[in-house]
Amino acid sequence: MAKRHQQLVTEHLNSTDTLSAELRALPNKSTSFASTQAAWRFYKNDRVTLTKLHEPLLIAAHKGIATQCNQYALCVHDWSRLNYRKHDSKLDKYQITHETDVGYDLQSSLILSDQTGQPLAPVAQRLVTANGSYATYQGNDLSETVENHLDEVTHCIGKLEQQNFVKPLVHIIDREVDSVGHMRQWEANNYWWLTRSKKTPSVEFQGQSMPCTQVAEALSFEKKRQVDYHGKLQWQWVAETPIRITRHAKPSQKKQKKPSVPGEPIDARLVVSRILSNEGEILAEWLLMTNVMAV
Numbered sequence: 001m002a003k004r005h006q007q008l009v010t011e012h013l014n015s016t017d018t019l020s021a022e023l024r025a026l027p028n029k030s031t032s033f034a035s036t037q038a039a040w041r042f043y044k045n046d047r048v049t050l051t052k053l054h055e056p057l058l059i060a061a062h063k064g065i066a067t068q069c070n071q072y073a074l075c076v077h078d079w080s081r082l083n084y085r086k087h088d089s090k091l092d093k094y095q096i097t098h099e100t101d102v103g104y105d106l107q108s109s110l111i112l113s114d115q116t117g118q119p120l121a122p123v124a125q126r127l128v129t130a131n132g133s134y135a136t137y138q139g140n141d142l143s144e145t146v147e148n149h150l151d152e153v154t155h156c157i158g159k160l161e162q163q164n165f166v167k168p169l170v171h172i173i174d175r176e177v178d179s180v181g182h183m184r185q186w187e188a189n190n191y192w193w194l195t196r197s198k199k200t201p202s203v204e205f206q207g208q209s210m211p212c213t214q215v216a217e218a219l220s221f222e223k224k225r226q227v228d229y230h231g232k233l234q235w236q237w238v239a240e241t242p243i244r245i246t247r248h249a250k251p252s253q254k255k256q257k258k259p260s261v262p263g264e265p266i267d268a269r270l271v272v273s274r275i276l277s278n279e280g281e282i283l284a285e286w287l288l289m290t291n292v293m294a295v
Helices: 004-010 034-044 051-070 150-161 178-190 211-219
Strands: 072-083 102-113 120-127 130-134 169-173 194-198 202-205 207-213 222-229 232-245 266-276 280-292
Touching: 051 102, 051 120, 072 150, 072 222, 102 150, 120 150, 150 169, 150 178, 178 266, 202 211, 202 266, 207 211, 211 232, 211 266, 211 280, 232 280
Parallel strands: 072 169, 169 194
Antiparallel strands: 072 102, 102 120, 120 130, 194 280, 202 207, 202 232, 222 232, 232 266, 266 280
């Protein structure tokens, strides 16, 4: 088993097209089909579990965080839709949204260095199928319970925090998770987080409630660095300020109407990053909220 696993890892180590990143049979007397059969027998073996396969990646994450992170380890969570609409042999695919969006939903968590931004190791993955979900951090291989993205990533964060990495994790998630209810859950568990905010939600700034975009207009920006924006060098400007998140949580209304839920205020920072042209035109803007105060 160990030798076969080592060979499969080696078969992944090859120079190839970025759009064709699957494993390649090693040069030897065996045919490529024989390698495919051997891989299938390995993955079909009951002793080969997702948690076992994932162990070397967690070990790499622990080593990478210890040697390549300074204050924090950045943990990026995101989702990908794997479209297999034309693959009739895949019997566990499902319709994710519209009729041509058929396949699987994949959630991945990747550790980055807080010094260079370079990836260190993927530390969690979850694949949703028509039958349920598979995850590297759950006990059973298949879970028939499929939670929504925000609940599932909160569960994933809890599992990763149990790893007790040598540096604290900062969980970075796109604006899909601009959910004050989940932020309050993370606060209660002392998790560090950073999310991209939507423009309209209100926050408390200097004693007044206003949308994040209005807060951004009241800030003084500092010229930071030149960045490549659509093939041209433009300047990045950054501003930040303390804020409080006091609004009520609004649970998902998809299945049934639910009342808003009040909660404890959250002390956070609003960080606004802008790309400006030489004429001062705003070419791009990011509104970021985080509970990380010391950097």
